[in-house]
Amino acid sequence: MKFAVSLTMERFSPDMPMAKVKSNLLDLARLADEGGFETLWTAEHHTIECTISPNPLMTLTWLAQHTEQIRLGTSTLVAPYWSPIRLAGEAALCDHLTGGRLEFGIARGSYQYEFDRMAGGMPQQEGVAYLKELVPAVKKLWAQDYAHDGDYWKFPLAAGVPKPLQKPHPPIWVAARDPGTFDWAVGIGASILSTPLSAPAAEIAVLGEKFRKAVADHPEVLRPRLMMQRRTCVYERAQDWEIAVGHAIDYGRAFENLFQNIGTVQNGFPEAVPYESVKGKDNYNPENIRRNLMFGTPDEVIEKLLDYEAAGVDQYCLGLTFNLPFELQKKTIKLWVDEVMPVFAARERDRARQAARA
Template structure:
């Protein structure tokens, strides 16, 4: 199992200067690169300060100038906000500007608050139809001249300029939680981005079963990869869990505001909705949050990660963007690099030696 980190610029108070926000992201990205993380993922969001990323290609191009090896991924582009020609060209240019390190992640979108401002108020659930028309068109544009006559977009013969550096195109990832999206994405040859959100550990196997069924149903495509993300915080002492849990609960209430479109957003800052308005109230129980999310000492985190490994997860992604204090974000990366990743690297070497014996 490999490891990734999800980062973005985040601001929860107008008193926090953007220069600090930008520099914090850069410091974390450099740490992740030097620490050996496989991929850095960053999101697309609009009009909200808690996720500042109106165009993730800009962010990734900038980070590419300050990192050496880490892959740079969009998690995720929001399909209804783009046209095929623009997205194909911008992604391909980003692939060149990052020296072929782009991972192309795309989704239907999630925040109804954003859809009301970016997609004419359409229900965010309808974004999947845009996704299913957009992605095949982009793949054709990356190949060469292509004319499109679809439901949402129509254009005469055109092509992506430039073409991607990676051929035939950058690795494609689709965010999925429902079986239909798993099946469609894998039929497209895409890998899967998924998350159990705040659900108990049993949800990991539920998502894994959806992935493996879709893979089995499409033997005609090469096996894709399976990434899973959770909010993550690693600390030295077991009693340090309260701070991470409280930040997760507060962030979750702001997320409910944007997802359900039930709260106030003032100048880009969403309020945390009352506990009575949240869905899945057990997910806000402090003990449930501590148990379900990737919070713990290095030993506790390793124990939790073994569940993901057993479920066939190829890449576990540390979700660090939930208003966690910057020093605790840095500590999480440092502890993960020093005490967690070596454990799984040793397991991988043992497995490779075992495979070599079998081949011999």
């Protein structure tokens, strides 16, 4: 199992200058690169300060100039916000400008607040139809001249320019939680980005089984990869769990605002919905959050990671963007590199030796 980190520029107060927001992201990206993380993922969001990433391809191009090895991924581009020609060209150019390090992650989209402003108010659940039309069109534009006559986009014969540096194209990842999306994505040869959200550990096995079934149902394609992401915070003292849980609860209340479109957003800053309206939910119970999310000392998170390994996860992604204090984000990366990664590297070496003997 390899490790990745999900990072975006985040700003929760107008008192935080953008120069500091930018430098924080750059510092964390460099730490992840130097520490040996496989991939850095960054999202696409619009009109909200808590995730400042109107074009993740631009962010990744910038980060490529300050990192050496880490892969650079979009998690995720939002299908209904793009046209096939524009996306094929911009993603391919990003692949060149990052030296062939692009991982192309795409999704139907999530925040209804954004869909009301970016997609004419259509229900965000309908974004999956755009996703299923867009990705095959982009792949064809990456390969050759192509004309498209679909439900959402139409254009005469055109070329994707430039063609990607990676051949035949950058690795494609699709965000999925429902079985239909797993099946479609694996069927086109895409890898899977998934998350158990705040659900108990049993959800990890459920998602792993959806992936295994999709792979079994498509023996004609090479086995793709499975990534899972959770909000993550590692600390040296067990009693520090309350800090991480408190930030997760506050961020979750802002997420409810955007996802359900039930609150106020003032000048880009979402108002957290009242705690009283969510505190009855299991995923806002502090003990449940502590147990379910990747919060803990190094020993505690190593134990939790065994569930992901057992579910067949190829890459575990640290979700660090939930208004966690910057120093605690840095500490999490450092503890992960120093105390978590070596354990799984040793497990991988042991499995390789056992396979060689067999």
